[in-house]
Amino acid sequence: MALVKGLKCRECGRPYPADPLHVCEYCFGPLEVDYDYDALRGRLTRKAIEAGPPSIWRYKALLPIEGEPAVGRYCGMTPLVRADNLARALGMREVYVKNDTVSHPTFSFKDRVVAVAVTKAVEFDFKVIACASTGNLANSVAAHAAEGGLPSFVFVPADLEQGKVLGTLIYNPKLVAVDGNYDEVNRLCSEIADKYGWAFVNINIRPYYAEGSKTFGYEVAEQLGWRAPQHIVVPAAGGSLVTKILKGLKEFDRLGLLDGGCHTRMYVAQAEGCGPIVTAIKAKSEIIKPVKPRTIAKSLAIGNPADGYYAYKAVTESGGYGEHATDEEIVEGMKLLARTEGIFAETAGGVTVAAAKRLIEQGRIPRDESLVLCITGNGLKTQEAVASSLKVRLHIKPTLRSFDEAMASHDLDVTPR
Numbered sequence: 001m002a003l004v005k006g007l008k009c010r011e012c013g014r015p016y017p018a019d020p021l022h023v024c025e026y027c028f029g030p031l032e033v034d035y036d037y038d039a040l041r042g043r044l045t046r047k048a049i050e051a052g053p054p055s056i057w058r059y060k061a062l063l064p065i066e067g068e069p070a071v072g073r074y075c076g077m078t079p080l081v082r083a084d085n086l087a088r089a090l091g092m093r094e095v096y097v098k099n100d101t102v103s104h105p106t107f108s109f110k111d112r113v114v115a116v117a118v119t120k121a122v123e124f125d126f127k128v129i130a131c132a133s134t135g136n137l138a139n140s141v142a143a144h145a146a147e148g149g150l151p152s153f154v155f156v157p158a159d160l161e162q163g164k165v166l167g168t169l170i171y172n173p174k175l176v177a178v179d180g181n182y183d184e185v186n187r188l189c190s191e192i193a194d195k196y197g198w199a200f201v202n203i204n205i206r207p208y209y210a211e212g213s214k215t216f217g218y219e220v221a222e223q224l225g226w227r228a229p230q231h232i233v234v235p236a237a238g239g240s241l242v243t244k245i246l247k248g249l250k251e252f253d254r255l256g257l258l259d260g261g262c263h264t265r266m267y268v269a270q271a272e273g274c275g276p277i278v279t280a281i282k283a284k285s286e287i288i289k290p291v292k293p294r295t296i297a298k299s300l301a302i303g304n305p306a307d308g309y310y311a312y313k314a315v316t317e318s319g320g321y322g323e324h325a326t327d328e329e330i331v332e333g334m335k336l337l338a339r340t341e342g343i344f345a346e347t348a349g350g351v352t353v354a355a356a357k358r359l360i361e362q363g364r365i366p367r368d369e370s371l372v373l374c375i376t377g378n379g380l381k382t383q384e385a386v387a388s389s390l391k392v393r394l395h396i397k398p399t400l401r402s403f404d405e406a407m408a409s410h411d412l413d414v415t416p417r
């Protein structure tokens with residue numbers, strides 16, 4: 001019962017049909033999916049959602065597909081973890097981790113957007129699925145194309161982490177490693193999309209793809225008992241996720257699904273070595289100045305973010321802010337999340353934890369309010385980032401004596417936390 005009115009230009013508001021379009025032909029603004037909210041009001045209830053499948057498709061009425069999902073039927077409904085240990089470490093009263101490290105099937109939030117995009121590509125009758133990716137999207141596009149029985153072309157920067165390369169190749173796509181950074185890969189892919197007529201999920205069907213990210217916000221609200229949190233820290237690469245989480249919460253509010261309305265403040269987390277959106281927020285400037293990425297957080301290494309301006313708007317209009325994290329802080333953030341909550345996040349997760357820590361210390365996020373951290377990908381994909389700082393502590397012979405000696409010669413703290 002999705003009630004898509006069509007596409008709409010985010011700049012000039014011109015309407016377009018729900019076709020595979022992504023740019024306004026008058027002002028070159030990006031197009032966005034528009035719904036008939038009046039028709040949905042009263043029909044899309046909490047009860048109707050709760051009776052749906054335990055996946056993103058329980059929110060199908062607010063997703064831009066016509067029929068049943070072609071792929072990704074088990075995507076979404078990842079845990080919202082009440083993170084009391086991490087809260088204590090950060091000096092906060094109430095912290096939650098929205099844990100997409102366990103997203104089905106490829107362990108990052110990109111499964112949400114790809115499940116929607118590939119379903120839409122099938123509805124549009126595209127014969128080849130493709131993407132430009134910093135890694136997580138590559139994994140997810142290759143997996144979902146395999147599930148849908150479609151060939152896929154995946155374009156990545158040639159210096160990608162091994163875990164992400166292997167985690168793509170296993171699904172048997174055509175993997176194209178490009179000598180260049182993500183922004184160069186993306187530019188190339190725009191030309192290929194035009195020439196070959198393939199469904200590039202994050203280029204020519206981007207308006208549909210991006211809608212999948214709203215489910216991240218829907219789930220947080222539903223899992224909090226139909227409440228919007230006070231503060232959300234979101235990692236940013238292209239900048240779309242933060243805008244779509246806010247859009248999702250606002251849609252829920254507009255449809256009367258939230259207790260207490262939506263007053264959530266949105267915060268963006270980026271690496272110091274690639275943080276153009278955060279830099280703009282700190283400078284109070286709407287102009288996002290592109291940068292050359294230099295960070296271990298490769299999944300966030302987009303120097304010229306497509307939705308940077310809209311991310312800036314979502315953050316500032318919601319009363320939020322942004323923070324950077326150095327490479328050292330990223331590693332420390334990954335370790336902090338792992339040792340307090342038992343959650344191994346990829347580098348982007350380290351960025352989110354580290355930026356949140358700074359924002360709390362600055363007093364921007366009050367210690368007695370509720371905070372949700374968006375943890376978007378799994379640490380097993382980016383092992384290089386922490387490998388050198390993790391060591392096997394003890395190496396012994398298979399005898400009790402050897403173990404006793406090791407215990408005696410090391411200062412081993414075995415008291416519970």
Ligand SMILES: [Zn+2]
Nearest residue numbers: 009012024027
């Ligand atoms: Zn326009």
